[in-house]
Amino acid sequence: MSTLKIGIPKGSLQDATVRLFEHAGYPIYISSRSYTLTFDDEELEGMLLRPQEMALYVERGHLDIGIAGKDWVVETGADVLTIAELHYNRASRRPARWVLAVPEDSPIRSIQDVDGKVIYTELVRTTEQWLAEHGVKADVRFSHGVTEAKVPYLCDAIVDLTETGSSLRANRLRIVAEMIQSYPVIVANKEAWTNSWKRSKIEDIVMLLQGALAADSKVGLKMNVPESCLEAVLAQLPAMKRPTISPLTNGGSDERWFAVETIVDQSQVRDLIPKLRRAGASDFIEYPLNKVIP
Numbered sequence: 001m002s003t004l005k006i007g008i009p010k011g012s013l014q015d016a017t018v019r020l021f022e023h024a025g026y027p028i029y030i031s032s033r034s035y036t037l038t039f040d041d042e043e044l045e046g047m048l049l050r051p052q053e054m055a056l057y058v059e060r061g062h063l064d065i066g067i068a069g070k071d072w073v074v075e076t077g078a079d080v081l082t083i084a085e086l087h088y089n090r091a092s093r094r095p096a097r098w099v100l101a102v103p104e105d106s107p108i109r110s111i112q113d114v115d116g117k118v119i120y121t122e123l124v125r126t127t128e129q130w131l132a133e134h135g136v137k138a139d140v141r142f143s144h145g146v147t148e149a150k151v152p153y154l155c156d157a158i159v160d161l162t163e164t165g166s167s168l169r170a171n172r173l174r175i176v177a178e179m180i181q182s183y184p185v186i187v188a189n190k191e192a193w194t195n196s197w198k199r200s201k202i203e204d205i206v207m208l209l210q211g212a213l214a215a216d217s218k219v220g221l222k223m224n225v226p227e228s229c230l231e232a233v234l235a236q237l238p239a240m241k242r243p244t245i246s247p248l249t250n251g252g253s254d255e256r257w258f259a260v261e262t263i264v265d266q267s268q269v270r271d272l273i274p275k276l277r278r279a280g281a282s283d284f285i286e287y288p289l290n291k292v293i294p
Contacts, residue, residue, distance in 0.1 A: 001042065001043065002043065002197050002198070003042075003043055003044065003045050004043060004044055004045070004064050004065070004192075004198055004201045004202065004205075005045045005046070005047070005062070005063045005064045005065075006037075006039075006044060006045065006046045006047075006063065006064065006065055006066065006067075006205075007046070007047055007049050007054050007057060007058065007063040007065070007066030007067065007068075008021075008028065008037060008046055008047070008048050008049070008066075008067060009048075009049070009050070009051035009054060009066075009067055009068055009069075009184070010035075010048045010049055010050055010051070011050065011051065013051060013067070013069070013089070013184060014048070016088055016089065017067055017184070018030070020086070020088060020209060020212055020213065021209070023212035023215070023216070023290050023291070024205070024208040024209045024211065024212040024291070025208055025290075025291075026039055026040070026041060026044070026205070026208070027039070027040050028046065030048065035047055035048045035049070036048075043201065047063065049063075049066070051067075051068040051069055051072050052068075052072050052075075052076075052122075053072075053076075054066040054067065054068035054072065054073075054187070055068055055072060055073045055076050055078035055080050055187050056076050056078050058078065058080050058187050058188065058189050059078040059079050059080050059189065061189050061191065061192075063189065064188065064189050064192035064198055064202070065083070065186055065187065065188045065189070065192070065202055065205075066186070066187055067086070067184050067185070067186055067187075068184065068185065068187065069096060069182045069183070069184055069185070070082075070085070070180075070182045070183060070184070070185045071096070071098060071123060071126065071161075071180060071182035073185060073187055074126055074180070075123050075124075075125050075126050077125070078187070079190070080187040080188060080189065080190065081187060081188045081189075081190055081193055082185050082186070082187055083185075083186045083187065083188050083193075083202060083206055084185065084186045084206045084209075084210065085183050085184075085185050086183060086184045086185065086186065086209060086210070086213060087183055087213060088183070088184065088213060088216075089163055089183065089184070093216070093217070094163050094164070095163075095181040095182060095183050096161055096162070096163055096181070096182045096183070097161070097162055097163070097178050097179075097180070097181050097182070098121075098123055098126070098127075098159055098160070098161055098178070098179040098180050098181075098182065099159065099160065099162060099165075099168075099175045099176075099177065099178050099179060100114065100119075100157055100158075100159050100175070100176045100177045100178075100179060101148075101151075101157065101158050101159075101160060101168050101173040101174060101175050101176065102151065102152075102156065102157045102158075102173065102174055102176055103151060103152045103172060103173060103174070104172050104173065104174050106152070106156070106157070106174070108156065108157060108176060109176065110176065110177070111131070111134045111136055111176065111177050112134065112135075112136060113176075114131070114136060114138050114156065114157050114176075115136045115137060115138060116137070116138065116139075117138050117139070117155075117156035117157060118138070118139045118141065118154070118155040118156050118157075119138050119139065119140045119141070119155060119156065119157045119158060119159060120141050120142075120143040120147055120150045120151070120154065120155045120158050120159075121140060121141075121142070121143055121147065121158060121159035121160065122142065122143050122145075122147065122160075122161075123159060123179075124140050124141070124142050126179070126180065127140050127159045127179065128140050130179050130180070138157075140159075141155070143158070147160045148160060148167065148168065148171040148173060149171070151173065157176070158173075159179055161182075162175075186202075186206060186209075188202060207293060208291065208293075210293075211291035211292055211293035212290065212291050214291070214292040214293070215288075215289035215290055215291050215292040217265055217266055217267070218263050218264065218265055218266060218289055218292060219263070219264060219266045219269060219286050219287060219288060219289060220261065220262075220263055220286070220287045220288075220289055221261070221262055221263070221264055221269065221272075221273075221284065221285070221286055222259065222260070222261045222283075222284070222285040222286075222287075223259075223260050223261075223276060223281040223282065223283060223284045223285070224248065224257055224258070224259055224260075224281065224282055224283040225257065225258050225259075225260050225280060225281045225282075226255050226256070226257050226258075226280060227255055227256040227257070227258065228255060228280070229279055229280025229281065230245075230258060230260075232279040232280060233260065233276055233279045233280055233281045234260070235279075236272070236275050236276055236279050237260075237262055237264075237272075237276070238264055238265075238268065238272075243260050243261060243262035244260070244261045244262070245258050245259070245260050246258060246259045246261075247259075260281070263289070263292065269286060273286075
């Protein structure tokens, strides 16, 4: 039987990635004493690996596909195919940002000000290239974690990863510039991509993962609307395409009623339902979605 080998990132992205696969229809079972993963699909095999090394394992054929931050794919320079970008992160759907940061009272105000300075980061190669693009040459050193603690005692500045900036602020650090933004990406081994069975399997998984992500911020909304209010209600509805409108059984009423169903952003619902109620809709039902696939 043919199998597809998948790498799942260990660490900060692990829980969010496992949840995403579950919503896409691929529950993952992780043993507490093993780096191997079990899917409920016999055609899938998985390993739990550091995202910093994921693209290299894919390049060498140990994995057919892997999920890692775009930042680490760029940093390793691995010869892989980027199949899709997945807009999620550890704590939010914001992109992770690699930023140049300094102590709040530092005289450094721009990229040019770090010329000749010492910078600690985990993303050494990318940082050196970024500085070179701005005509800056600094002493960029590899940081083995806890990068925020190294400044100002061991260096003048750091290039570190943040989603919200809260950790930097807590350490009394100030962002000088943003180097790159990064989302998780799916990378594929070039030889695996030429295999028709594997490519089809990869495309199916990518479609379902993206469908699960699309559904994450949306909900389904149902309501009943009398014919006299239908136009006013529809004018209030932001729909992905067009709402589904179905006639209801008369039930002895003198006025025709319709069931209206649509998909909306979850963030809109709290303001939308009162407006729809005032426009004449009633009997609202809001429900979660697992996937939205065009």
